[in-house]
Each structure stands twice: as C-alpha cells, then as structure tokens.
Amino acid sequence: QVQLVESGGGSVQAGGSLRLSCAASGDTYSRAYIGWFRQAPGKEREGVAAIATTVGRTFYADSVKGRFTISQDNAKNTVYLQINPLKAEDTAMYYCAASGPFYGLSVLSSGRYNHWGQGTQVTVSL
Numbered sequence: 001q002v003q004l005v006e007s008g009g010g011s012v013q014a015g016g017s018l019r020l021s022c023a024a025s026g027d028t029y030s031r032a033y034i035g036w037f038r039q040a041p042g043k044e045r046e047g048v049a050a051i052a053t054t055v056g057r058t059f060y061a062d063s064v065k066g067r068f069t070i071s072q073d074n075a076k077n078t079v080y081l082q083i084n085p086l087k088a089e090d091t092a093m094y095y096c097a098a099s100g101p102f103y104g105l106s107v108l109s110s111g112r113y114n115h116w117g118q119g120t121q122v123t124v125s126l
Contacts, residue, residue, distance in 0.1 A: 002026035002098050002115040009094060009120030017084035020120060022096035024077045028053075030115065032101035034079040036070060037110055038092035038122075045095075047108030049081060059107050086124045093119045 008020040024031055035050040049070040050059045058070050069082040083090060097113035105112035 002030050004096050004098060004115055004117035006094065006096050006117040006120040009122045011123040011125060012086055013125050014088055015085045016124075017082065017086060018122060020081040020083070020094055020096075020122070022079040022081075022117060024079065024096075024098065026115075030100050031098040033099040033107050033112070034070075034072070035097045035099065035107060035110075035113055036068075036079075036081045037095045037097060038090075039095070040089075040092040043092075045110050047106075047110060050107040051079060052107075053079070054101075061108055083122070086122075088124050088126055090122060091124045092122060094122055095119045 003025045005023045012018055031053055033050055033052055035047055037045050037047050039045040048061050048064045049068050051070045051072055053072060060068060072079045096117045098115040099113045
C-alpha cells in the first residue's frame with residue numbers, strides 16, 4: 001500500500017516562506033504523480049501543484065504560479081512544496097496525494113488521486 005506523510009507546516013508571517021515535505025512509500029507505479037492540494041475552512045479542496053515523478057515535469061495552478069515550487073528527491077522518496085512568499089490566503093490544510101500514470105483526469109484534479117496523506121496545517125499571520 002502507498003503511504004504518504006506530510007510535514008513542515010506551521011504558523012508564519014505573511015511574506016515569509018515554508019517548505020512542506022511529503023514522504024512516500026509503497027509501489028512506485030502508484031506514485032507516478034504526486035499532487036499537493038489545500039483546503040481552507042468553508043472552501044473546496046484545490047489542487048495547487050503536481051509533479052510527474054518519473055520525469056520531473058511540474059504543474060501549477062494559475063492562482064499560485066510564481067510563488068509555489070514543487071520538487072522531488074528520488075533517493076528519499078520525498079516531494080517538496082516550497083511557498084515563497086506566503087500570503088494570507090495560503091492559510092489552509094495542505095495534503096499530498098499519489099496517482100498512477102494512466103491518462104484521464106487533470107493532474108490537479110483531486111478525483112484522479114487514490115492515496116492521500118493526513119495533511120499539515122499552514123497558517124499565515126498578518
């Protein structure tokens with residue numbers, strides 16, 4: 001089974017930065033894509049970034065492009081999400097998720113993903 005564990009969240013002032021981590025284990029085939037999603041209270045879950053792990057191709061939502069950077073360390077089976085600079089609207093629970101390689105839903109669509117981590121809270125203060 002695929003297991004995903006997020007870490008790195010916290011409370012940071014607007015204008016600061018955070019680096020979230022997603023440590024993955026299990027079948028590599030089932031982790032062809034790793035996505036980062038966020039959900040704020042009263043809001044729908046939003047895909048913010050994804051990476052095709054076999055080739056390192058990255059994808060970003062328009063709302064975060066230029067501030068969010070997704071990357072991976074294959075030796076550690078870890079995917080990172082760097083947020084710099086943080087904005088107040090980034091406050092949310094952040095989740096990573098894993099998907100297989102087959103063509104289908106957008107890589108930023110939550111419905112594509114079969115495995116999810118427990119989430120890590122990001123709080124941005126003014």
